[in-house]
Amino acid sequence: MDFDLFVIGGGSAGVRCARIAAGHGARVGIAEARFWGGTCVNIGCVPKKFMVMAAEYGAAVEDARGFGWDVAKGAHDWAALLAAKDKEIARLNGIYLRLLEQAGVKIFEARAVFVDAHTLDVGGERVTAERIVVATGGHPTRPEIPGAELGIVSDDAFYLESCPKRIAIVGSGYIGVEFAGIFAGLGAETHLIYRQPLPLRGFDQDIRVGLAEAMAEGGVVLHPDTVPKSVALDGEKKCVALSDLSVLDVDEVFFATGRVPNIAGLNLEAAGVETAKGAIVVDADLATSAGHIYAIGDVTDRLNLTPVATAEGHAVADTLFGNKPRRVNLEHVPTAVFSIPPIGTVGLTEAQAARLGDVKIFLTKFTPMRHQLSGRTRKTMMKLVVDAATDKVLGAHMLGEDAPEIVQGLGIAVTAGATKADFDRTIGIHPTAAEEFVTLRTQTRVAGPEIPPE
């Protein structure tokens, strides 16, 4: 065999797995067809967050006036933002490649396809490996409506030549709401069209309500309970026909309607790798139906987040080559939505927890200190979901500035099984918004199994 391990895909999951396995002394090869660092670095988390930051600067300039600054918001230079973003991404691509090279991984800049269970065709070259890891990620989809090809998906949004003046975003998962904040913040007339009554299905109900209010206040035009029926071109304009029989005329249509794993064309059948619902099926050790082939990250379509992908890559490498068998625990994974304002959340929502038994809810909503002077109408919301029987904090949710930074720390507390009493005996840091999480004294309500799912 040419390699002890061959990794298909140089994204978050694959790079971590290859690098750690090589560090354990394995002979490792990796193939990447497009860009080192994969989705997160090139067309995901990283450029997205730069664009969110760009949008936030506009509001920060407005807010600064309340603090005595004589400043006015000028025009935004989209091309300058994209050039700065591309420069930083090129630097990150180089770092990923160097990390692999320094670890002694053999690099293939090519597409890999299975020939049989131990053989791959990598850009025309045959390679054999004792074990193979599939880390090919996923890609965005479009709805099956007439004219869907006229719209863009998130991959395209990072390379637009200019910021559209009017944009319709379809879908209110985290990518949809994040881009709504970006485009609205950069000055576009932004419409968010979604099937549900509230955005962010699956998140805590109070947070969903709070986000809808905050987005509307931030200038996003919300179209709940609505789906697009078709898209048509009228000169330069794109006309989106909606289920409420209205037609939206915009410069761009953005489908944030879901993602599917990259399995097409891999010839998984030749290797005996089973799939279900378009994703590779894995066991608790991330092994596929072909025991020596593993699948990690978004290609398994379970919890599609970068830290999960890297943790899985690391665990597989440690288990196979580091003599440290271990599994990734997907319970209590903290996560963020970089909407404006952002969300941080860990653990169970009120509805999820209430299905297991009675829960005590502690909820607070207040104007953060910054906006007492800025004059911006924006509330921060914090919520703890506490098991009435054990006093354990089952979920912590926040909508408001710095929420992702704050909830990362709470993730440790929830993972460690902290009780509400532990939160209460923790001294706050003053003056912060975060201190509210340890001073939530008044119970808002008790919820039980009767509350409907989000």
Ligand SMILES: Cc1cc2nc3c(=O)[nH]c(=O)nc-3n(C[C@H](O)[C@H](O)[C@H](O)COP(=O)(O)OP(=O)(O)OC[C@H]3O[C@@H](n4cnc5c(N)ncnc54)[C@H](O)[C@@H]3O)c2cc1C
């Ligand atoms: C717009 C957007 C924003 C996001 N924001 C966040 C966020 O804020 N936080 C967060 O945690 N997650 C975020 N994510 C999710 C995150 O990007 C993914 O969970 C993560 O990138 C998954 O890593 P992966 O290694 O499984 O797949 P990927 O990063 O997609 O990597 C797969 C790689 O495999 C390559 N490849 C595919 N097929 C082949 C083949 N046959 N041969 C060789 N190479 C191949 C691809 O080119 C790609 O580089 C975001 C995603 C998107 C789209």
